[in-house]
Amino acid sequence: MVVIPPTYFDGEVLSDLVAIAPGDIMAMFRRCGTGPRQGIIRRARALGGNEWRHIPPPEPGMVIMRDDLVLSAASVARFEEEHGVFRRVNPNAGKGHDWEGFYGALILRLFQRGLPEKQADLVGEMLDWFIANSTDGDAPDESTVRKRVSPILRMLNAEA
DSSP, X not given: OEEEEEEEETTEEEEEEEEOOHHHHGGGGOTTSOOOSEEEXXXXXXXXXXXXXXXXXXXXXXXXXXXXBOOOHHHHHHHHHHHTTTOOOOTTXXXXXXXXXXXXXXXXXXXXXXXXSSHHHHHHHHHHHHHHHSSXXXXXXXXXXXXXXXXXXXXXXXXX
């Protein structure tokens, strides 16, 4: 995505935050790092829209700078969740944890506040619960908590 000033695309004015096609800017992100710092786009899509709008000839297109490109927070969160970015690491793997207390806290949390928007949010909350309720601030690793939370959320979401 990129923020643009009011610009005519197929006779329609698009402005502010718009989606751009990845293929139009791919050269700016060569793996070897030699890509140009700017690129020209000739199409954009309003956020939430389905159709690409084009800058009609004879206009040369719109120059955009690599530094002006943005990602939505939702896209970043989805990428981090899918690729395990920022997982909390457990230095004491194998240590016994209060799983009965965990399940009680999980049930209470779901009862009081309902289903979370994202599984990662609930996993983070439960890791925080472990840290707050252990004598030494220890918690199991994120993947272990996710393995215990995931089937419960799948069942509850199937029922919702």
